[in-house]
Amino acid sequence: MATSHLATLIEALRRLPGVGVKSAQRMAFHLLQHDREGASRLAQALAAAVEHVRHCERCHTFSDTPLCDTCADPSRDARQLCVVETPADQAALERSGGYKGQYFVLMGRLSPLDGIGTRDLGVQALMRRAGDGQVQEVILALSFTAEGDVTAHVLSQALRAIQGPDGTPLQVTRLARGVPAGSELEYVDLSTIAHALVDRR
Amino acid sequence: MATSHLATLIEALRRLPGVGVKSAQRMAFHLLQHDREGASRLAQALAAAVEHVRHCERCHTFSDTPLCDTCADPSRDARQLCVVETPADQAALERSGGYKGQYFVLMGRLSPLDGIGTRDLGVQALMRRAGDGQVQEVILALSFTAEGDVTAHVLSQALRAIQGPDGTPLQVTRLARGVPAGSELEYVDLSTIAHALVDRR
Numbered sequence: 001m002a003t004s005h006l007a008t009l010i011e012a013l014r015r016l017p018g019v020g021v022k023s024a025q026r027m028a029f030h031l032l033q034h035d036r037e038g039a040s041r042l043a044q045a046l047a048a049a050v051e052h053v054r055h056c057e058r059c060h061t062f063s064d065t066p067l068c069d070t071c072a073d074p075s076r077d078a079r080q081l082c083v084v085e086t087p088a089d090q091a092a093l094e095r096s097g098g099y100k101g102q103y104f105v106l107m108g109r110l111s112p113l114d115g116i117g118t119r120d121l122g123v124q125a126l127m128r129r130a131g132d133g134q135v136q137e138v139i140l141a142l143s144f145t146a147e148g149d150v151t152a153h154v155l156s157q158a159l160r161a162i163q164g165p166d167g168t169p170l171q172v173t174r175l176a177r178g179v180p181a182g183s184e185l186e187y188v189d190l191s192t193i194a195h196a197l198v199d200r201r
Numbered sequence: 202m203a204t205s206h207l208a209t210l211i212e213a214l215r216r217l218p219g220v221g222v223k224s225a226q227r228m229a230f231h232l233l234q235h236d237r238e239g240a241s242r243l244a245q246a247l248a249a250a251v252e253h254v255r256h257c258e259r260c261h262t263f264s265d266t267p268l269c270d271t272c273a274d275p276s277r278d279a280r281q282l283c284v285v286e287t288p289a290d291q292a293a294l295e296r297s298g299g300y301k302g303q304y305f306v307l308m309g310r311l312s313p314l315d316g317i318g319t320r321d322l323g324v325q326a327l328m329r330r331a332g333d334g335q336v337q338e339v340i341l342a343l344s345f346t347a348e349g350d351v352t353a354h355v356l357s358q359a360l361r362a363i364q365g366p367d368g369t370p371l372q373v374t375r376l377a378r379g380v381p382a383g384s385e386l387e388y389v390d391l392s393t394i395a396h397a398l399v400d401r402r
């Protein structure tokens with residue numbers, strides 16, 4: 001139990017979200033007893049990710065390159081910009097097959113109680129991105145939770161002040177409330193997401 | 202989402218026990234967004250543990266050195282040998298303060314359904330350890346589960362054939378059933394463990 005490398009490993013595993021001391025022990029024992037190759041692979045994957053994964057300059061999602069694959073794809077509709085909270089939410093929208101525009105990934109949502117404000121979410125970067133002269137519509141694909149609603153409200157207020165291509169205001173929409181209230185977007189089934197995209201208002 | 206280093210990291214995290222694809226995503230996003238230092242630390246801890254953590258030659262627990270601290274401690278009673286399933290179980294016994302002898306850590310328990318037999322648990326090594334001419338009593342501190350009961354039965358059968366210091370058979374005991382049946386030892390409260398140690402039969 002008291003070997004220092006094992007104790008250090010358990011302590012390091014506890015920094016993972018949702019992992020307490022018992023889970024960390026189990027993980028460490030499992031890796032050392034049954035899956036040292038998995039442990040080495042995880043060590044390498046962590047080091048490589050820390051070294052190489054940065055944020056896309058345009059949409060802020062994780063990317064190995066300055067511009068992510070989606071932003072660099074000329075076949076995507078530059079007139080639509082979909083704002084999501086996380087890369088997992090973006091992936092869920094992509095799997096729904098209902099959207100062909102561009103994205104902006106907030107990497108979180110406004111949460112005054114946790115001290116997450118507009119600066120932490122890169123709202124200024126979103127304003128610049130939405131005002132590029134090509135974007136006509138911004139779709140707020142945020143969770144229908146209290147924090148998601150606050151985020152949507154703040155963003156739509158700010159976005160409506162931005163001018164679109166013809167000097168007209170940006171159109172700001174939100175996913176239709178076909179998405180069950182109180183749920184996290186990434187857990188919603190794909191047909192519901194596709195439906196909510198069509199019904200956006 | 203589709204950056205290759207991120208995908209590799211998520212895949213590597215999924216090899217941790219109890220971690221599905223959603224948890225792995227959350228862990229990866231959390232580390233890359235909020236705790237890159239924690240990610241680097243975990244990478245180093247994993248690599249160091251894989252390189253340095255071996256098994257103690259005498260008791261089989263994890264150890265950075267050939268002999269673990271407990272086995273190397275001359276103040277421990279060499280006449281008692283306590284057999285546990287995991288280092289976590291050993292730690293629980295130590296915290297109960299009711300035991301001052303030596304240990305043997307099986308690193309598992311017999312589980313025919315999972316293909317874990319006597320060879321996987323190093324039962325031969327336990328027989329050699331118990332027959333060192335100093336051990337008089339072997340205490341089987343195994344979980345009171347079906348698998349723990351099978352393990353205890355098989356081990357006590359084998360251990361009773363081994364001679365103690367005076368040519369007399371080893372005394373083989375098991376923790377008293379003060380431990381709630383069906384429970385994992387590491388989750389039992391300490392006073393119950395201490396009580397069960399006194400009442401061993």
Ligand SMILES: [Zn+2]
Nearest residue numbers: 056059068071
């Ligand atoms: Zn991008």
Ligand SMILES: [Zn+2]
Nearest residue numbers: 257260269272
């Ligand atoms: Zn030892």
